[in-house]
Amino acid sequence: MFSRRRRQSPDATSPLLSVVVPAYDVEDYLADCLRSILRQSHAALEVVVVDDGSTDATGQIADRFAAEDPRVRVVHQANSGLGAARNEGVRRSTGTYLAFADSDDLLVEGAYAAMVGALERTGSDLSIGAVERLRDGERFMTPLMRENHQRPRLGVGIEEAPLVLADVFAWNKVFRRSFWDAADLSFPEDVRYEDQPAMTRALIAADAIDVLSEPVYLWRVRSDGSSISQQRDDVRDLSDRLLTKRWSTETVRAGTGGPTQEVWFGRVLPIDMWEYFRAVPGCSDEYWELLRAGTTEFWNPATVPFEQTTLPLRQRLMGWLVCQGRRSDLAVMIDFIDRHPGGLPRRRAGDREVVEHPFAEEPGLPAELLTP
Incomplete structure (x- = not known):
């Protein structure tokens, strides 16, 4: 209209x-x-x-x-x-x-x-x-x-x-x-x-x-x-990214309804986070702590857990590991992703297709992190 x-x-x-x-x-x-x-x-x-x-x-x-x-x-x-x-x-x-x-x-x-x-x-x-x-x-x-x-x-x-x-x-x-x-x-x-x-x-x-x-x-x-x-690999860059996301989120919460906020947390807000996840191997402790705090601030059970966003599975896996505080496991996942540039391996499990990755057999893994 x-x-x-x-x-x-x-x-x-x-x-x-x-x-x-x-x-x-x-x-x-x-x-x-x-x-x-x-x-x-x-x-x-x-x-x-x-x-x-x-x-x-x-x-x-x-x-x-x-x-x-x-x-x-x-x-x-x-x-x-x-x-x-x-x-x-x-x-x-x-x-x-x-x-x-x-x-x-x-x-x-x-x-x-x-x-x-x-x-x-x-x-x-x-x-x-x-x-x-x-x-x-x-x-x-x-x-x-x-x-x-x-x-x-x-x-x-x-x-x-x-x-x-x-x-x-x-x-x-x-x-x-x-x-x-x-x-x-x-x-x-x-x-x-x-x-x-x-x-x-x-x-x-x-x-x-x-x-x-x-x-x-x-x-x-x-x-x-x-x-x-x-430039994504320094604390100042990450700090500014999280600050501007915080300001924008405040505007969305104050000015839109529930369906729009679902799109915001699930599709819009996490778009560029994978670049910061990839910077974790070799990053400083300060960078890691800031990244984890910011990620859990925006993606949690009260909004949208990171594994339930609409990002590609590789990015959801990285975000989930950050929220879990699993820094060394994130490095393992990034290495695995880099060794499969054409996409993560898949296999049949009964009547469905699942994705293979280093944590696929982990008890309690969210179902969203097994499906393509």
Whole structure:
């Protein structure tokens, strides 16, 4: 269904879109990013580049674009982090609509025309397009992203489409600026993974969301592993991940009903935890204790036990061992998983198929950890 509250933009024929681009030491990527924005078919753009204290040529590249194209403005500031840079960009923006782009990524041709066009037709609070990963020139979409965007859904609320809570990225969305301000949205500062609490708040606060089926954004996977989002093996990273999950969970509990919360704990919240489980062999005691405390905080009999989440079995096994406090057994399981890259072995047990792993014969093993 369409929006419950129709909102009119000041100029429905040529709405102004502000695109905030935080940039820090991305001299190898920024020009391509800005070109992909400036050549959008939706030309009524205001591009606000926030140079967040770069130590390379990023600031000069941004200034060159501003000198050549009046749609580009540049803000130079001392290094303050991604959340602060985005918030400063929002403060400097004047558009009817608001979008974000990371400075090492690319916009798909026609992306903003599609997302702004949807909002103009429906009056919804925000629109969301699909994301493709870009690795060494190859484009691909994750299964969950494909599931969320398999068909267009216009004017839906989060209770009608709870799995959209997994789409926590800031940069594949266009927001109505009046909605952004009325919901008092901003990004947490001085913390990684600031997208999740901010986008969770936005998705739950929205009366209506337009979910589009077409890809709008190319998320670059840096082959050198230099992106913040590719670093998982230190205590600060884990601490920030758990903190932002905690903030987001508080928002979900306060703003949604039971069925949506079941999707949250069972499908959305645990998605990225396996990366931290895999970091356990060789990790510090501090890392292990933090990981176990965080995992048992979110997944327990009062919410959804980790073995009952909808993650693949290998990930559920790892999470269950973490919740059990079985650090050495987790290392054994990870080694076993790595020795079976094509999937865990299976065998017939009577009239059903079961999975073999080092703890398959353990008394009291939850049934969920035996079935594919």
